[in-house]
Amino acid sequence: MTQPSEAELAKRRFVEFTAETIKNTSATDYPGVYPGEDHSWNIDKFRDSFQVEFHETKAFVSSFSLIGLSAPIANAFRRILIAEVPTIAIEDVYISNNTSVIQDEVLAQRMGLIPFKIDDDLFKWLKWAPAKGQPRDYNTIQLDLEVNCEWFEDGKDKYKKAGERDPRKLYKNAHVYARDFVFKPVNRQMPFVNASNDRGIPSPVFPMHPELLIAKLRPGQVIKIKTHAVKGIGADHAKFSPCATASYRLMPKIDIIKPIIGADASKFARCFPEGVISLKPVTEEQAEDENSPYAGHEGEKYAVVADAMKDPVTRECLRHPEFTDKVRLGRIQDHFIFKIESTGQFTSNDLFVEAAKVLKLKCLRAKRAIQLMNK
Structure with missing residues (x-):
């Protein structure tokens, strides 16, 4: 078996852009494409060639490069990030009273899209979404929202007479925010509340964006709602997706000849x-x-x-x-630049680690199924 030179390998990795066409778009790093060359997959060879480079690392935004992967694996990471990393979101909404101008179904839909942060220990303890109508302490988080709008004691007299028009100065609870949700622990959820307090966390479940506006009220209007949040994945509904965006692109290459x-x-x-x-x-x-x-x-x-x-x-x-x-433009075929924006359940870096765990479990299931087929 012969080994191609580094220059030849670099040429094969280069996706060339001409004025009208794109050349060398297909991967050729698999057996049988080049006679006399061994391109069978080898874990030691993969370890030597695979690289990770970080470009930006923030709490909710990260950018990094994965070098030495094939497109199907890179795309598997992207799809898992969007659709298969579990989070919690509001699934059921029980409305006792809603006299705001927002219709019940619209209000419920807005609540479902609020990203919540949950204590890691409680999240790992929670099981998957229950069968309809069977909430339990081990699979359901209860979040209550009870807001009553009324005049401030001096708002009706002092501010109104002075021509004040800001409703937040005139009325109490004029705006309903995500921070107004209250976590109601039940039964075996209580120890997680105490553990969170010991770590300086006021509540093991809280909205990631407390100032997220849900509704506006005026004196006499009331919102009284009980909600059930459950664990789910983005493949079931977009509200469970942990990513605002998860994308990748190939590394550009400019050769000045x-x-x-x-x-x-x-x-x-x-x-x-x-x-x-x-x-x-x-x-x-x-x-x-x-x-x-x-x-x-x-x-x-x-x-x-x-x-x-x-x-x-x-x-x-x-x-x-x-x-x-004088110039040659293109992209590097196995250099993927990822950008991940988290909605808050996980940090952007942890999010990719969670995606890798999901992919690992998928591989183990596939391996087990193949072993069963061979018996």
Whole structure:
């Protein structure tokens, strides 16, 4: 078995963008494509080639690169992030009284979309969503919302007479927010409340965005509701999805084949978003080298690739004939740039770890099924 050179492997990984077409879009890293080459999957080879690079790490937004994966695996991570990592959300809404201007069904739908943060220990203890009409302490979280709007004691006299129009100064509970939900622990949920308090958490279940507006009330209007939140996944309903977005793109690659100097260099830089291409002056050493393409251009600016990741591969430069034989655009076939925005149940970094756990369980189930088939 022969081994291809690094240059040949880099060529195979390059998805080339021309003015009209895209070339080399299919993966070729599997057995039988190249005679005499062994491309069978090997875990040691995968460990050596696989890399993870972090670009941005925040509580709810993270960006990182997975290098050395195939597209189906990368897409499996994306789909699991969106649809198969479990969270909790309000499933059942029991309305005792609602005299607000929002209809019952609209109000219930708004409540279902509120992301809640739940204590890790309580979340792991909870079982999956119960059968309809069978809530239990081990599978249901009760959250109550009881708000009554009325005048402030001095609002009706002092502020109204002064021409005040801000309802939050005139009325008590003029706005109903997500923070107004109250967690009602029952039976075996009580120890989790005490444990949370010991860790400085006021409640083991609380809305991720407390200032999220649910409704507006005026004096005499009341909202009295009991809700049941359960564990679920995004494949059942989007309200259970832990991601605001989960996406990936291939790493852009810009190869400057021939030097681009002077006015052409400035024009070339303007073909890309800011920061992708930078201009550098030709040094004296480069200009004096007779074999250098920069000979005789001392002090002039030439184009270099500063940060290809910022490039969306617009192909704008290929519209200009002076650049067609000087640059090659494309993407790297096995370099996936992920961006994850969490809704709050998990941090963005933990979210990807949870997706990896789900994928691992899927693989174990598939392995078990294959073993049973062979018996």
